[in-house]
Each structure stands twice: as C-alpha cells, then as structure tokens.
Amino acid sequence: MSALTQSPVPTTSLILRSKTSSTSYTYTTSTLNETTSSSSPCSLFKYSTCGLFVAVKETSGTGEIAIVEVGEEGVKEEGKRVLEGTGKVQVADFSPKSTYFVTWERPIKEGPGNLKIFSTSTGELQTSFHMKNPAVPGVSWPAVEWSSDEKIALRIATNSVFIYRGDAGWSDSSNLLERVSVEGVKQFSVSPGSSYRFTTFTPETKGRPAKVAIYGYPNTKVAVTGKSFYQAEELTTAWSPNGEKCIVFTHTTVDTTGQSYYGSTSLHLLSADGSGEDYAIPLAKEGPVYDVKWCPNPLKPFFIVLSGSMPSQACLFNAKCEQLFLFGEAHRNIVSWSPHGRFVGLCGFGNLAGDFDMWDVNKRKKMGSNSTSAAVGYGWSPDSRQFMVSTTAPRMNVDNGVRIFKYNGAGPITKLDVDVLYEAEWRPAAEGVYPDRPQSPMKKGEPMVARYRPPGAGSKGASFAERLRLEREGKAESKKVDRTTALNAKYRPPVGGAGASKYSGGVVGAAPVGGAPVEKSKNAIKREKQKKKKLEEEKRLKEEQEAQKKLKAAVAPASAPADPGADKEKRIKKVKKLLKQIGELKGKGGGKLNEDQQKKVDGEAALVSELKELEL
Template sequence: MSPNEWEKTQNQREVTYKCPQKWQDVRGSDGTRLLDGPPTYQEHAAFPRDPHPCRCLTFSRDGSLLAWCNGKSVSVARTSDGSSVATLELPKTTLLEFSPLGNVLVTWQPYTKSADAAQGEPNLRLWKLPGAGPLKAFFQKKAEAWCPSWSADEKMAVRMVSNELHFFEDNNFDVIASKLLVLKVSNFELSPGSHPGKVCVYVPGSKGGPSLVRIFQYPNWGAALATKSFFKADRVSMLWNNKASAALVTASTEVDKSGASYYGEQTLHYLNVGGETALVQLPKNGPVYDVAWSPNSSEFCVVYGFMPAKATVFNLKCDAVFDFGTGPRNAVYYSPKGNILVLAGFGNLRGHMEVWDAKKYKQVSKLQAENSTHFSWCPDGEHVLTATCSPRLRVGNGFQVRHYSGGVAHAHETPDGAELWEARWQPFPEGTFPERPVASARPGGEPAATPALAYRPPALRHLPAAPTSKLHEEEAPQNARGPDKILSKAALKNQKKREARKAAKQENKPEAEPPSDPAPVARPSETGGDPETDKKIKNVKKKLKAIEELKEQQAAGKVLQKNQLEKMQKEEQLLDELKHLELHSL
C-alpha cells in the first residue's frame, strides 16, 4: 500500500503546527492541538488543546478554517484567533471536508438503519458557512468517493449516484443542473480550476471488452474530448495536471497472473483534452508504485519496476526527459513550487529519501526517516514533515520536521501509552510564499543526515552485506553522473561497442608503404569515392565528437541543458547510422 493510500484509510487524529506564517495540525489519543511551526514549535496560544480523542480533522483549502470531531460534536474555528464559527451535534462523524472557498462544510458518518427508520437516515450532510445551517442531506452508504467535487470557484459541483454523475450549480443542491449518463461508470475525477470544468470518467470492461477512460467537457456530453481503452484493469486512479490539459491513468489488477509480483499488474496511460492518448512506455518491468505531476503541468515523474525501482521524468509527449537510475524507493513528491523533487522509500523500505533540484536534475541531499507512514511538504516549499502514525504502526509514534537540504529541525516522540493518529500542515493560498533558490548546503550547520542503506529483505538482514548481489545494485542517474564516471548499463554497453570498433579498426589498418612510395593509403571507412556519402559520414562523426565533449563536460560536474541531454541520447542511433554509411561506402 502506498503512503497516499495509508493517509486516506486512517480515520484517526491530527496535530497542527504553525510557523511564523505557516501552521501544522496534529491529532492523537491525547487530543487535538495547534502548534507553531519553524522555528518555535510551541502550542499556539490562541488555540487551546482539545483533550478529547479526535475522530477526524480537516483544514479549509486556504487554511483559514479548521474543523474537527472529538466524538461529542463537530467544531469549526478560525485558525487566526481560535474563535468559533460553528458547532454541530454530530458525534459519529468520521469524515469532514470543506468546499474550495470554505462556503460549505461536508460531514459523513457510517450509514445505519433502525427500527424507527427502516431506510435509515441521510448520513451525508452539507452545511452552509458561517453558521452551519443545513444545506442538503443525501444517502451515501460507502465511504469511497463520499464527498462532492467542486470547481475552484464553487460554480459547479458533482457527485456520483447509481452510476450517473449529477451536476449542481452555485451550491444549489435541490436542483440537478445536468446529468452525465455513461453506462456503468464507476469512478470519476473532476478537473482542477474554475467553471466550466472537465470530468474524467472510468468505465470497467465487461464480457471480455476493454475498460474505458473518457474526458468530457461540461455540459457538452455529446462527444468525448478523449477516449483511452485498455485491458487488465480491476481499478484505476486518475490524476489531472494543474492546468487541466492532461490526465494520467494508472490501471491496476489485483493479481499478477504471471506470478512475478504480489502487487498485481499496473499500466500507465496518458490522455489530453486535444484527443491524444498514449501508453506510457516504462523501460523496466514491475509495479508502478507512484506517479506525480509537476506543478508546472508539463512534466510528470513515475516510480516503477522491481526493486531497486527506477524513477523517470516524462514530458507531455511521454518521452523520457531524465532518468534518476535505480534505488530503494516507492514514492515521489514535488514541492509546492515544483522546483524540488523527493524520491522516497516508505512502508517495507527503510525511509530513504533523495532530494533533487527538479530544474537542474542535480541531487541536493539524502535524508533518512525510518518507519514513516506519512510525508508532506510545508506550503513554504522549504520544510518537510514525516510521521509515524497509528494504526499503521502502533509503536514509535512521532513526527519530525526537516529542512529539505538536510538535518532534523524538530522532532517529537509520543509518550508511552499514547498514539499519534495524524499530522498535517496548514494549507495556504497559492502565491503566499515566494519561490526561493534551491539550497545545496544544510542551513545553520545542521548535521548531515545518516546515509540510507540499500534495501534488504527481512530474511536476509541477519547476513553480511553482499555488494555483488543484483538485489542491492543501484544504477547511477543516466544524465547526472559525477566525476567518478559511474556508467549505467546502457552507457557501459555503448562504451564496449566503441572499444570493439576501435580494436577492429586497429586490426584492419594497412601496413605503411615503403618510404620510396609517397602516395597516401586511403582507408575505406573514411572515403568510398561517393562525395555525398563521404559528406554524410563526416557530418555524423562531427555529431559524435560533440557528444563525447558533452559527456566529458558532464563527467566534470557541469549541469547540461535539456537539449544537450537529448543530443546525448542519440549517440547509439548515430553510431548505427555511421556503421551503415561505412558499409555502403565500400
């Protein structure tokens, strides 16, 4: 199970912190509290601790409101001064959410029936803020896809009812403004941004037919903007980019029929609103652990393949832009500004984290957070939060705040007998914090993070390390090799080809003529009598020489531009072209 899935399944408690401009929230068995964040980490004076165990908690999207249920009631308060906005007598509430502008609070409690109400009572309720007057009540038996989805301006909302999508406008839930009727639709994802929006829907395959994902534009339901069909899908997850111009679909099966993986099988698909679709070609076989869009909406990163897993950045043409090599990782997180990327290994891995400059593709630091069940970026794009929470792990509960460049800024261990259920940062409106240059040194002389160890299965951890075992091998990033010139498998293969060609040329080199004969000996590989072919050979050799110079610059530590990296990727193609031209020049 991925870290994102752990967060969604934890109906536990939270804690909140506040930095001079930013906050966090934490809940646990000892109650709920709001804390200041870096650099003080003190309980926030305007928000007294609620000592009662908290069932659930959430912030509004801009962070101005906080709602929580302590098993007695649902409370809504302003984070600025702790003043009460509303109190609802809903002690069984287990899920809470705000609409994007904070005008509506949504509560959900498990569906039940009673002798007095054979059909049960509505368990999904919408409340108008401020004041929390009742807005609408629905029956929602399953917690899956329980909350309506809104456009960013709240002009449109949508929820799925009996395999139909019902659309509402201006928070008027008494009138269905439009319906999207797609036979057997089982999941959907509303695009980010303002009204009118787009919606991505999933229809499972049946009777041997393929599964379908389609993109529609509200409210023009006649023709889909894009359609992608595929097999091997028991479930899918759909992920829009921030500009709502494209979506990624991860299709998964429960069982891998080949027996190669207990994760099942996964495939990754791409769709854009212009109608283009593609299967994302992943160079290494194995599970797709995680995928994330860059906030710039023009790139996405995928972590995939049997351990040690690969991580690759792709562009909107689904072409590989940068390969990070392999390592013990199963998750990827972009910073809020998209200038930093973290590759991490949680769960059955040991909390190894690699921090990368996402623009220069240069590694910034390595961090270690063993037994973590949660990771999140602070809205300032400078700090990260890792936590060990119950019920995923019931021992060693606590959290740590780090600067991404290394070192622990603050750590908290939950006292014996207590549990930490959730920790999260307070969100802030986009643009609140400026983008700062990526730091390469640890601030304030913080100690270096302990280097992460390579992943070893539990059954082998009592044995001495075996560096020659393939299980522990890690490929260096393809386009970011340091001065030690660690070569990837592909680069090593190309190097062997070049050495073989050089040796062959030396063996075929004609012996020197006697000094009395001044006529030069022409080599067939250099000229074949056809001026046009000779010209092409010369041009290809010129390109190969330029690639060699780029490789030397990269080995010396110089950061190359994207077009230079793309030029280097054509080396093997140019070598094949040169071989073809030389053969035809004989």
C-alpha cells in the same frame, strides 16, 4: 507604509492529533512552539485547502463536528460553528474554496440521507443524499466534487453523474443542471483549472472491458476521449494542474499472467483538450508502478513515475510522455513534490527501510539523502522549506512522533515524541502566501547532505550486507535521457491484457511507448551532425577499400598470363563466377552503375579470353 515595504511572510504551523488532545504548533527556527491545545481528544480533524478553517470532531460531549478559524496564533475558539447531527460522521472534506463541507456517516434504514453538505460560514445543513460506504473499493470519495471556482458540482449515482450549480445554494431544487448517463459508472474525478472536465470509470464486468471517458461541460453528449482496458478493476486518476492532461492508473488485485504477486498495473495519459494526443506511458523500468505524481506548478507540465521491481527506477516525463531524466534505481515507492514544484522527495517508506533522496528538479541535481525509520505519514511545509515524517498509530504503536528535515534532507532538525500519535499535518496555505525560494547557496567546501557511513564502509571488497545496502540506496546513476532514442508510443489499445494522495504529503499505503521528438539545442544538433558526418565518411572509406580488393581480384588475373602451375578447375570456377556477376550487372536494364561496377564490366572481354584458354 512605504510602497517598497513587503508584508512579512507568515510562519508555518501544524496540528498533531494524539490519544489525549489535538495541539497546534508554530514552526520557527527549527523549533515547535505550542500555540493552542484541546484538553479533549478528537477523532477527526481536517484543514481546508486555503488553511483558514479546520474541522474538529471531539470525542467528548455530543461528539459533533465544529468548524473553527485558524490563524498564526493557532485555532480560534470564538466564532466556532457546530454542525448539528454530525456525531456519527466518519469521513469529511471541504470544497475547493472552503464554501461547503461534505460529511458521510453510515446509512440508517428509512432515515435521511447519510451524505450531507453544510455551509462553512453558517454551519447550516444545505442538502443530503444517500450513498454507499466510501471505503468500499471502487467507490469515489469525495462523493461530491466541485470545479476549482465552485461554479459547478458533480455527484455520482447509479448509472449517472449529476451536475449541479455549485454556488447557487443547495436548498434550491432547481440547481440541477444536467444528468449524464454512464452505464455502470463507479468512479469520477473533476479536473482542476478553468475548464469544466471530468472523468468517469466503468470497471470490467462479464467479459466487457473497463472504460475510462473524459467529458467536458456543458457539451456532455459525447465524450472528449475515452479508452477501454482489460484487467482494470480499479482506477486512480492524476490530473495535470491546468486540467488539460489526465494520467489514468489502472490496477488489479490479481495478475492473470503470473508476473506479479501484487496484481497488474497500467499507465496511460489522456488529453482532455480534444487534441487526441493519448499515450501509453513508457516505463523506464518494466514492472509494477508504485507512484505517479504531476509537478504542482502549472507552468511546468512534468510528472514522475516510480516503477519496476525493487530497486525501482524514477523517471521524469513531459506532457508528451517523453522521458527527460532518470533519477537512478533505488528502493523507493513514493514521489512527494514540494508545493512550489521546485523540489521533490523520492522516498522508501512503509514496508521499505525509510531512505529518501531530495532533488532540485530545476537543476536535475540531488541535494541530499537521509533515512528515517517507521515512516507512516509524510508531507512538505507550505513554504517548501521543511519535510515532515511521522510515525503514527494504529499502524505503528511504538516510537510515535514527528521528525522534521530541511528541504535538502539535512536533519532531523526537529524531533517531537508523542505517546500515541494518530495524525500530523502541516497547515496548508493559498497560492502566493509563500514565495518560491531556490536552494540556499552551500558554503565553500560544504559537502552534500548524506547518510552516516561507518568507517571503512567502501564498496571495494564489500561484505554481502554492504552490497545489499548499496543496492537499497541506489545502484544506478542518474542521467539525462538521450531524446534521440525516444520511441513513438502513441496509444495502442491493449489486446488480451492491460497494456493518490496530495502532491505535498500523505500516508503510506493510503491510496496507492514515448511521444513526439523533443526540440534539441543548437549545440546538440551540431554535435549530432558532426557525428553523423564522421560515421558516413568512415563507411564510405570502408566501402572503397572493399571495392578495390574485389577489383584487383577480378582484373589482375586477366591482365597477366595464367600460371601454368595453378589449379585449372579452381580458376575456371572463379572466372565463371565473375562472368555471372558481370551478366547480372548488365541485366539491370539501363540502371546506372558506380565506378567499381563499371570497371568490372569493362574487364569482361579479358575474362572471356582467359576462360577459352583454360578450357582448351
């Protein structure tokens, strides 16, 4: 093969789990092609992060979980590994490199551990622990988390976080590396990236504030950073892709201030690298926070926050919490980044109308908008070229199926109706499998993708219903934030009150002031200097004009004889006032006077002479 020959890019694929079966499809040229299908329904399927394995739990037979390999041709039945004793499993997950598979089932009194770790390659049980229900608010899942390279693994227990050798084999009891004592800890989260860091969260109890801390391994004796919060019952963490920053999203079910029916929320950014750069994130629109997501590209340390009463405002921030770009106000509650971080979808799903906008974040331009009804699940294809929306049971028991749109919102280009659909998920892919492709050039004269508009549906003279629609779709224009007005919002501890799903997809409702100045371009600095110089010149001219007026009023009467018909008392008051001002100027103690002030002082003798004549 020639050195210049490139291997073909694999096709994308997805799995649909319905009431009757689980079916694998490949997606090519706007068409879904069925590859494999199970004749038996399944109650669970889970892709590994790399997309090479899928765990399936069929409802027939013993109902145990089987791990099978996945290729372009679909699920491969040969080499299937059945995990014994998993017939009652309710939730499960793969480790980052797909080496291990973690399961949870309801505990049995005096029985073995209900949290189990299996080897993906052999299907053998490695170890087990006891754990409470992960569906209970405040309980972490996955209950065991690995570092990105799987060198270490962490597990939470009562008042402790245990750190293990993640790649040493769990059957060896000596693989426990360290026990970190954290009183009252309920949640933890391991960072991505090459450094070993993790957060711990202790909820508010008995008048004591909630606490978030970040630790680094192997130096776990002292936390790298930590913050305390009031009104923080639950916590959602969002790590930057390189693991250097962590957004902590605290929320409560009840807002004690009475400002929100849905409880209170608070956003802070903590630095895990020891720099001490911790910020309170300045919301572009005050109100509840609906979603916050980092760009998945580690070379682009940006994140988007959706906040404010509907219509909400979406704002792009950098890693110093400086507002970079406002996307405009619209009825949106979900941020969904494409896997490469080039495109982002701002969506109004769940209890909203189903409108969504697709943006090219690199260009800060909207590519198009569309709408879809009854959206429950959503997600990007691993090549960042398609966006899938699904309507699934039990949340929606009618009109189940999937609709696939282009990356710019055009479509739906593919629709598939399913009688009862439980889940729809793209097969993920490892980094580098699909290239990062920019937006395809638009044909000359081709309009931007937009929703259908009835004839005559303009904004002039719009009806009440039309005005509501315009508000729902976004009444505020997008704009670049003026960085010169950024506020310095270094973190300040709150007093008396509080100051997600994967980036590419998720299920609606599943889990859910600025920084230092930004460097300006040379042209921006030049324009700013010119504007400042012009304002200073205008101010100087205005001050000179005012000084000339005062000088004429002070000196002119002294150089001319008093008008015999003038009001003597009024004139005496004015002259005395001027002499008092001159006395104040002379009493400055040697301070330097400007030209106008000096002229006023020089006219003192004339004013004294005039006053004597008036008082005769």
